[in-house]
Amino acid sequence: MFWRSLRTLLFVNPCPCCGRRSPALICGHCQRQLQTCQLKSSLLNGRGLFPLFAWGSYGGPLKRAIAHLKYDQHPELGVLFGQWLAESWLANPTRPTGAITVVPIPLHPEKLKQRGFNQAELIARGFCRITGLPLAPQGLIRQKNTLAMFQLSLADRQRNAMNAFRLGSGLKRHHHVLLCDDIYTTGTTVQTAAQTLQSHNISVCGVIVVAATPQGTHHA
Numbered sequence: 001m002f003w004r005s006l007r008t009l010l011f012v013n014p015c016p017c018c019g020r021r022s023p024a025l026i027c028g029h030c031q032r033q034l035q036t037c038q039l040k041s042s043l044l045n046g047r048g049l050f051p052l053f054a055w056g057s058y059g060g061p062l063k064r065a066i067a068h069l070k071y072d073q074h075p076e077l078g079v080l081f082g083q084w085l086a087e088s089w090l091a092n093p094t095r096p097t098g099a100i101t102v103v104p105i106p107l108h109p110e111k112l113k114q115r116g117f118n119q120a121e122l123i124a125r126g127f128c129r130i131t132g133l134p135l136a137p138q139g140l141i142r143q144k145n146t147l148a149m150f151q152l153s154l155a156d157r158q159r160n161a162m163n164a165f166r167l168g169s170g171l172k173r174h175h176h177v178l179l180c181d182d183i184y185t186t187g188t189t190v191q192t193a194a195q196t197l198q199s200h201n202i203s204v205c206g207v208i209v210v211a212a213t214p215q216g217t218h219h220a
């Protein structure tokens, strides 16, 4: 704690997005840049089978920040984005209420080993820290290494995603689940995850993501 305070005092933490030294995790400049990506309402209608809640629109500074999180070893950004997502979720009066368990979309074990962390789990941890909702980090297990989705046609995406998950631990029949991921693109991944849960009588009441692609576009 002492060293953390001292480091903060000395401004020795470089911002993970731009490298400027900053007392906050993300420097003021990058925070302002990221805020331009924040959606006015976190609930996006007409996207898939479940209510979709997103903090921001996937593109520009937010797309770059998520890349820093995943590919430049900045797991601390995941927890922070989860906290931002929680604040916009709590501000939305139409959010589902009641007994809800948060389940991150898992990475394949090989990918997890490579990266060292699952960004969706970190986001879910930040989200649960603010909302107080219970987290089941192992609720779903990924059992097949899916190919990079952006290389595939829609039909191939669906085929590739089938049987990608199995039920893990921490969930019981009739639980209501909020699925958490970093980016929402076509919804294929969450649909497949939801099918796995539904086959065990566990229902999905919504999907939370840091960023959703603008409707009609297909980023990776």
Ligand SMILES: [Zn+2]
Binding pocket: 015, 016, 017, 018, 019, 020, 026, 027, 028, 029, 030, 031
């Ligand atoms: Zn910065």
